[in-house]
Amino acid sequence: MQTIKEYVQSNKDRFLEELFALLRFPSISADPKYKEDVVKTAEFVAERLKEAGADNVEVCPTAGNPIVYGEKIVDASLPTVLVYGHYDVQPADPLELWETPPFEPTVRDGKIYARGAADDKGQFYMHVKAFEYMMRNNALACNVKFMIEGEEEVGSANLETFVKANKKRLQNDVIVISDTSMISMEQPSLETGLRGLSYVEVEVTGPNRDLHSGVYGGAVANPATILAKMIASLHDENNHIAIPGFYDDVIELSAEEREALNKAPFDIETYKEDLGIGEVWGENGYTTIERTGIRPTLEVNGIWGGYIGEGAKTVLPSKAYAKISMRLVPNQNSHRITELFKTHFESIAPKYVQVQVKPHHGGEPVVTPTDSIAYKAAEKALEEAFNKKPIPTRGGGSIPIVALFEKELGVKTVLLGFGLDSDNLHSPNEKYGIENYLKGIETIPSFFKYYAELSK
Amino acid sequence: MQTIKEYVQSNKDRFLEELFALLRFPSISADPKYKEDVVKTAEFVAERLKEAGADNVEVCPTAGNPIVYGEKIVDASLPTVLVYGHYDVQPADPLELWETPPFEPTVRDGKIYARGAADDKGQFYMHVKAFEYMMRNNALACNVKFMIEGEEEVGSANLETFVKANKKRLQNDVIVISDTSMISMEQPSLETGLRGLSYVEVEVTGPNRDLHSGVYGGAVANPATILAKMIASLHDENNHIAIPGFYDDVIELSAEEREALNKAPFDIETYKEDLGIGEVWGENGYTTIERTGIRPTLEVNGIWGGYIGEGAKTVLPSKAYAKISMRLVPNQNSHRITELFKTHFESIAPKYVQVQVKPHHGGEPVVTPTDSIAYKAAEKALEEAFNKKPIPTRGGGSIPIVALFEKELGVKTVLLGFGLDSDNLHSPNEKYGIENYLKGIETIPSFFKYYAELSK
Numbered sequence: 001m002q003t004i005k006e007y008v009q010s011n012k013d014r015f016l017e018e019l020f021a022l023l024r025f026p027s028i029s030a031d032p033k034y035k036e037d038v039v040k041t042a043e044f045v046a047e048r049l050k051e052a053g054a055d056n057v058e059v060c061p062t063a064g065n066p067i068v069y070g071e072k073i074v075d076a077s078l079p080t081v082l083v084y085g086h087y088d089v090q091p092a093d094p095l096e097l098w099e100t101p102p103f104e105p106t107v108r109d110g111k112i113y114a115r116g117a118a119d120d121k122g123q124f125y126m127h128v129k130a131f132e133y134m135m136r137n138n139a140l141a142c143n144v145k146f147m148i149e150g151e152e153e154v155g156s157a158n159l160e161t162f163v164k165a166n167k168k169r170l171q172n173d174v175i176v177i178s179d180t181s182m183i184s185m186e187q188p189s190l191e192t193g194l195r196g197l198s199y200v201e202v203e204v205t206g207p208n209r210d211l212h213s214g215v216y217g218g219a220v221a222n223p224a225t226i227l228a229k230m231i232a233s234l235h236d237e238n239n240h241i242a243i244p245g246f247y248d249d250v251i252e253l254s255a256e257e258r259e260a261l262n263k264a265p266f267d268i269e270t271y272k273e274d275l276g277i278g279e280v281w282g283e284n285g286y287t288t289i290e291r292t293g294i295r296p297t298l299e300v301n302g303i304w305g306g307y308i309g310e311g312a313k314t315v316l317p318s319k320a321y322a323k324i325s326m327r328l329v330p331n332q333n334s335h336r337i338t339e340l341f342k343t344h345f346e347s348i349a350p351k352y353v354q355v356q357v358k359p360h361h362g363g364e365p366v367v368t369p370t371d372s373i374a375y376k377a378a379e380k381a382l383e384e385a386f387n388k389k390p391i392p393t394r395g396g397g398s399i400p401i402v403a404l405f406e407k408e409l410g411v412k413t414v415l416l417g418f419g420l421d422s423d424n425l426h427s428p429n430e431k432y433g434i435e436n437y438l439k440g441i442e443t444i445p446s447f448f449k450y451y452a453e454l455s456k
Numbered sequence: 457m458q459t460i461k462e463y464v465q466s467n468k469d470r471f472l473e474e475l476f477a478l479l480r481f482p483s484i485s486a487d488p489k490y491k492e493d494v495v496k497t498a499e500f501v502a503e504r505l506k507e508a509g510a511d512n513v514e515v516c517p518t519a520g521n522p523i524v525y526g527e528k529i530v531d532a533s534l535p536t537v538l539v540y541g542h543y544d545v546q547p548a549d550p551l552e553l554w555e556t557p558p559f560e561p562t563v564r565d566g567k568i569y570a571r572g573a574a575d576d577k578g579q580f581y582m583h584v585k586a587f588e589y590m591m592r593n594n595a596l597a598c599n600v601k602f603m604i605e606g607e608e609e610v611g612s613a614n615l616e617t618f619v620k621a622n623k624k625r626l627q628n629d630v631i632v633i634s635d636t637s638m639i640s641m642e643q644p645s646l647e648t649g650l651r652g653l654s655y656v657e658v659e660v661t662g663p664n665r666d667l668h669s670g671v672y673g674g675a676v677a678n679p680a681t682i683l684a685k686m687i688a689s690l691h692d693e694n695n696h697i698a699i700p701g702f703y704d705d706v707i708e709l710s711a712e713e714r715e716a717l718n719k720a721p722f723d724i725e726t727y728k729e730d731l732g733i734g735e736v737w738g739e740n741g742y743t744t745i746e747r748t749g750i751r752p753t754l755e756v757n758g759i760w761g762g763y764i765g766e767g768a769k770t771v772l773p774s775k776a777y778a779k780i781s782m783r784l785v786p787n788q789n790s791h792r793i794t795e796l797f798k799t800h801f802e803s804i805a806p807k808y809v810q811v812q813v814k815p816h817h818g819g820e821p822v823v824t825p826t827d828s829i830a831y832k833a834a835e836k837a838l839e840e841a842f843n844k845k846p847i848p849t850r851g852g853g854s855i856p857i858v859a860l861f862e863k864e865l866g867v868k869t870v871l872l873g874f875g876l877d878s879d880n881l882h883s884p885n886e887k888y889g890i891e892n893y894l895k896g897i898e899t900i901p902s903f904f905k906y907y908a909e910l911s912k
Contacts, residue, residue, distance in 0.1 A: 030767035091769055097665070154767055181671070195670060199768045208732030209553070212882040214651060214783055214853035215637070218753030219744045221737035224778075225691070225756050231681060232688035276664030281677035281808045288675045297674030300681050301771050306758035307779060311486030311610055312655045312816040313547055314781055314854075315757050315882050322680075323763060325770055327670055352737045360768040397670035398770075426668040426771050 007133045023105040023114040029088035029154045042066040053135035062158035065150030073143045079455040080143040082172035085124025086152030089116035090426045097428035117432035118423040123178035130444035141452035155361025174374040180417030188386040191395035191415040196328030196365035198337040203356040211316040221352030223320040224305040238284040241298045243344045249331045293394030297327045334362030363400025374414045377450035385443040463589045479561040479570040485544035485610045498522040509591035518614035521606030529599045535911040536599040538628035541580020542608030545572035546882045553884035573888035574875040579634040586900035597908035611817025630830040636873030644842040647851035647871040652784030652821035654793045659812040667772040677808030679776040680761040694740040699800045705787045749850030753783045790818030819856025830870045833906035841899040
């Protein structure tokens with residue numbers, strides 16, 4: 001029997017080729033015009049699962065994008081691991097900022113550049129290849145179920161229905177998700193918390209048509225100016241979010257917890273240099289690690305209104321828009337926060353304009369236990385692969401499915417992520433290290449092994 | 457000899473057909489990709505001038521779009537009128553809001569719907585047709601020169617060079633421009649002032665790339681939020697413009713002048729209803745007529761940044777932009793104001809971001825005399841055509857050329873406009889009344905006649 005190290009060595013090129021093929025699909029879930037590519041991607045994933053040895057592989061239709069399911073039940077007495085991932089990706093624009101086309105994977109200094117390389121195609125596909133190894137070497141220590149969805153980047157709108165309708169089929173002992181980052185290749189880590197999300201789109205309407213700014217300017221409220229004033233008021237002078245009740249449900253960490261959190265290796269200078277900023281920004285009284293890990297945030301993800309083309313147009317726009325999202329921390333509820341935002345935003349709208357707040361999608365925050373068998377198994381697997389004990393961290397991102405699973409299936413999740421914060425997730429030139437990819441494939445079988453052992 | 461009334465009656469259909477042909481050219485000067493159409497439009501205008509009887513017609517090249525020149529010198533002893541107009545138009549977007557395509561002129565309830573119908577193709581072409589009448593009926597009472605340019609909507613960048621280089625050729629006694637509005641078909645008016653313009657584009661840069669708003673949100677300044685705060689600060693709580701020194705050169709009108717100005721028929725309820733707004737907005741202490749006529753203003757003409765496509769993208773943008781223009785009143789200088797803006801905007805930029813201010817174009821404010829022979833001639837011509845004495849008004853728009861002419865040629869201008877504020881200038885569904893068009897053609901020859909008489 002080959003060891004996983006040997007197997008990865010001898011199949012490395014094929015593992016990369018297969019990932020590249022997967023990355024070539026522009027499976028952008030936010031934009032309806034990619035619907036067909038999204039479906040093709042799901043079928044591709046299903047094929048790879050079959051080849052790897054999964055049974056009952058199915059491309060399950062939903063009201064939105066299909067969910068790919070597959071499983072291998074070796075022995076009912078063994079624990080069952082459910083692997084969750086997503087084959088959809090973020091939009092690639094602004095396209096002009098990509099050094100190489102987002103859907104033509106290219107390798108530069110050991111990194112795979114492509115939209116979805118790390119988020120999440122490169123990461124979920126590690127599980128498919130690790131599974132292939134365990135199957136071919138008769139080393140599958142647990143039953144395994146795969147659920148790879150296609151709407152994670154747009155809020156997993158149809159996953160809840162699917163999960164509720166398939167509780168029996170999805171039944172498992174632990175969920176493993178590789179869709180997060182670790183500190184570095186020198187310092188492995190395990191995320192033990194994820195933030196929730198409330199995403200809204202706002203529309204401010206002034207006059208019933210675009211107006212000549214010379215004829216009407218100065219006499220009619222400009223929705224772009226009003227929107228700017230409204231957005232400006234959402235953070236106070238200490239950069240606290242100025243929405244009444246916003247922090248009511250936030251659980252404050254103890255001094256000890258905060259101290260532990262800030263022990264994670266972090267160099268502010270390297271951070272600023274990497275981002276090309278002169279100064280970090282954020283809520284007064286908290287460190288950068290805390291601002292992204294344990295504090296809720298409010299960000300403008302997009303703003304537009306009036307003439308944004310070439311040259312100059314002297315128009316007073318009829319409408320202005322913004323996409324605004326809030327990251328939530330444990331005990332905050334996305335529905336409540338969305339309501340609070342809506343009520344507040346409407347309440348601060350001056351009489352000159354009409355305001356509409358359209359909720360996009362949300363997700364609930366979670367904290368994953370560090371004392372569970374699954375966490376310990378992940379810890380051992382990572383220590384074995386990296387020769388260093390991983391440290392627990394708090395992730396800033398959101399994976400709504402984690403909270404959904406806890407609620408619907410009563411199962412906890414392990415966030416076994418191999419990405420890096422510098423992978424340009426959701427940005428141009430998204431990348432994923434070849435080394436991260438192969439290390440991941442190498443780590444997963446040991447997780448299965450240790451999880452089975454510790455479960456005995 | 458036919459009277460102008462008779463001539464208009466018998467040639468009405470042809471006059472409309474010719475205007476429609478002119479309106480079919482998408483001569484958008486703001487967008488380079490229409491360059492070819494712009495040139496074709498200039499050639500079309502030159503042809504029509506020749507047909508009407510003009511001599512020395514020339515499509516004069518400039519560093520930008522060509523200027524069409526033509527003249528008819530009947531007698532050196534007669535006064536010379538220079539007709540200025542522009543064949544370029546504003547961009548047509550947002551296209552989806554047009555009921556019929558912007559460059560397919562369509563008549564609905566007596567109005568011609570098309571981009572440029574009123575601004576300025578429909579208005580300058582009245583002069584070409586009035587000139588045709590005077591030529592064919594041997595009724596040309598003055599020498600006439602035409603200068604129709606193609607860059608008015610982008611600040612007439614190359615006109616100054618042309619005027620300076622052609623002072624002799626352009627020599628005249630009065631300039632007539634039909635590119636403004638009157639109060640209504642029941643109440644003719646003559647604009648006696650125009651506001652100047654300073655137009656800038658600002659760029660706010662935060663991090664060197666778009667970031668994942670979950671991983672970095674709350675810890676890195678968001679340029680969209682910062683831009684919103686900066687724009688919000690440009691007006692104080694009384695809606696005064698909060699740029700130090702901005703009002704220094706503004707000439708305050710006397711109580712009498714303001715009273716006279718506010719005598720113009722204006723119904724605030726009709727105004728609000730037409731625009732679909734609940735309340736008017738503006739600088740405290742001034743009426744709506746004053747806010748658009750005698751006070752400087754600052755408007756956001758466009759704002760954009762981050763993800764503005766379909767659906768949701770959780771990105772913290774690297775850059776945010778805005779197009780901002782200021783309308784200036786007599787004694788303010790566009791270059792000085794642009795400098796004041798730039799200095800102020802850069803000074804309020806927080807250390808988290810970099811700010812760039814790019815000046816687009818400007819123009820100087822003017823006041824035209826109401827005691828001149830030319831004004832009196834226009835007054836008589838309008839009274840004759842509308843059976844009602846026109847009243848003087850202050851226009852909110854800008855026609856930089858007027859100040860340029862005063863400076864370079866030492867000649868005053870008469871603003872003989874036949875449009876209406878409700879013509880949707882710079883907006884979707886721009887229109888121009890067929891009646892306005894024909895009334896204009898009818899009025900112009902009398903202006904020439906009276907101007908010649910009063911000049912004796």
